[in-house]
Amino acid sequence: MNDLFAQLAKRLATCPDSIILESADEQLTTRELDSSIQSFADSLRAADIKRLSLLAGNSPAWVIADLACQLADICLVPLPHFFSDTQLSHCIENAGIDAVLTDDPIRLSKITPGHVVPFECGEKYHMMLSSLSSVPQQELPAGTRKITFTSGSTGAPRGVCLNFAQQLCVAHALAEAIGIANPRHLCLLPLSTLLENIGGVYVPLLTNGSVIIPPDADTGLGGSASLNIPIMLQALVRLQPTSIILLPQMLVGLVAAIEDGWTPPTSLKFVAVGGGKVSTALIYLAHNAGLPVYEGYGLSETASVTCLNRPGCNLPGSAGKPLAHVTVQIEDNEVIVSGNTFLGYLDDQDNWYPRSVATGDLGHFDEQGFLYISGRKKCTSSKHCGLSAT
Numbered sequence: 001m002n003d004l005f006a007q008l009a010k011r012l013a014t015c016p017d018s019i020i021l022e023s024a025d026e027q028l029t030t031r032e033l034d035s036s037i038q039s040f041a042d043s044l045r046a047a048d049i050k051r052l053s054l055l056a057g058n059s060p061a062w063v064i065a066d067l068a069c070q071l072a073d074i075c076l077v078p079l080p081h082f083f084s085d086t087q088l089s090h091c092i093e094n095a096g097i098d099a100v101l102t103d104d105p106i107r108l109s110k111i112t113p114g115h116v117v118p119f120e121c122g123e124k125y126h127m128m129l130s131s132l133s134s135v136p137q138q139e140l141p142a143g144t145r146k147i148t149f150t151s152g153s154t155g156a157p158r159g160v161c162l163n164f165a166q167q168l169c170v171a172h173a174l175a176e177a178i179g180i181a182n183p184r185h186l187c188l189l190p191l192s193t194l195l196e197n198i199g200g201v202y203v204p205l206l207t208n209g210s211v212i213i214p215p216d217a218d219t220g221l222g223g224s225a226s227l228n229i230p231i232m233l234q235a236l237v238r239l240q241p242t243s244i245i246l247l248p249q250m251l252v253g254l255v256a257a258i259e260d261g262w263t264p265p266t267s268l269k270f271v272a273v274g275g276g277k278v279s280t281a282l283i284y285l286a287h288n289a290g291l292p293v294y295e296g297y298g299l300s301e302t303a304s305v306t307c308l309n310r311p312g313c314n315l316p317g318s319a320g321k322p323l324a325h326v327t328v329q330i331e332d333n334e335v336i337v338s339g340n341t342f343l344g345y346l347d348d349q350d351n352w353y354p355r356s357v358a359t360g361d362l363g364h365f366d367e368q369g370f371l372y373i374s375g376r377k378k379c380t381s382s383k384h385c386g387l388s389a390t
Helices: 003-015 029-047 062-072 083-093 104-109 118-126 164-178 194-206 229-239 250-259 282-289
Strands: 019-022 028-030 049-053 075-079 099-102 116-118 127-133 147-150 159-162 182-184 210-212 221-223 242-247 269-275 295-298 304-308 327-331 334-338 354-364 373-374
Touching: 003 062, 019 029, 028 029, 028 194, 029 062, 049 062, 049 083, 062 118, 062 194, 062 282, 075 083, 075 282, 075 334, 083 104, 083 147, 083 159, 083 210, 099 182, 104 127, 118 182, 164 194, 164 304, 182 194, 182 229, 182 295, 194 210, 194 242, 194 304, 229 282, 229 295, 229 334, 282 295, 327 354
Parallel strands: 019 210, 049 075, 049 099, 075 147, 182 210, 182 242, 242 269, 269 295
Antiparallel strands: 019 028, 099 127, 116 127, 147 159, 295 304, 327 334, 334 354, 354 373
């Protein structure tokens, strides 16, 4: 039993009827979540699935499927809706997927052939399980339980292999740094994004919190190029979260709305921003407007966040200080991370199990230990805070 399930078990024993997941039309108690995870896991085992791809929008079912895969010891491959059909086909073939759980079966049928497998657990959430017996299995680094595909600006997406412990290591470090007990997190970014998956789901579950997961249309983020600020503002006021994760353009929209007279919810205590370079001026504008905004740094190859500004340790313009679970050094002006490195890339077996990650980012530390990113040494798939700005 990993730490996440240990915490859920403790919560189930002490407050089984506490609300733990919320969506637009339902609230799940801890007891109901536990039962759903068990049912999903049993169904996945019965289907003899070893590698499951999840192609779905944000919903409680996404979280249930993720946790069920952990319980059933199945490798999960989250796929973003905003990937092109060509990118999705590449990911499915490259990872050797044997089944896909999706809320968009019509699109899936255009990408890869398959046949529907009975999966009663998914019916409530309009999820269909499709078996892909024609896809050959690919060898993976030992212990791989999640493959997250980067969406670099050049070339096909690249599979980054992670185990459960690496993801939970980041979640624990984030929970300690942020320091919010019983958080109420609103998922605004796709759960297929590693940062939202870890920071927006695992952190609240580890800290006795709750996760709010409206459908994408209710939060204003409908795709890689679709951002409806007014809808996002309505969601924030209606749902009163304590924490959110934003892309830079979302923060621009929030600050502009405040300047036009919108009042942010007083419930907000931590607003993480990543996915691209954020101007120092914008951070100061956000602070002056009353938004508790904090910038960080990380990449998929380190299971997301490695450095973070945080309450009581915040210097706008920097990427923050390294979190407790990693060591960050500068070698020849390049940022090198060790301590929680990925298992390897799918397509690079000769370099599996690296001891450190050369990020390709140029940077330096100031006298106080804050990291500054100054540019790129080369074009790679690394992303600021593990997200790709779109």
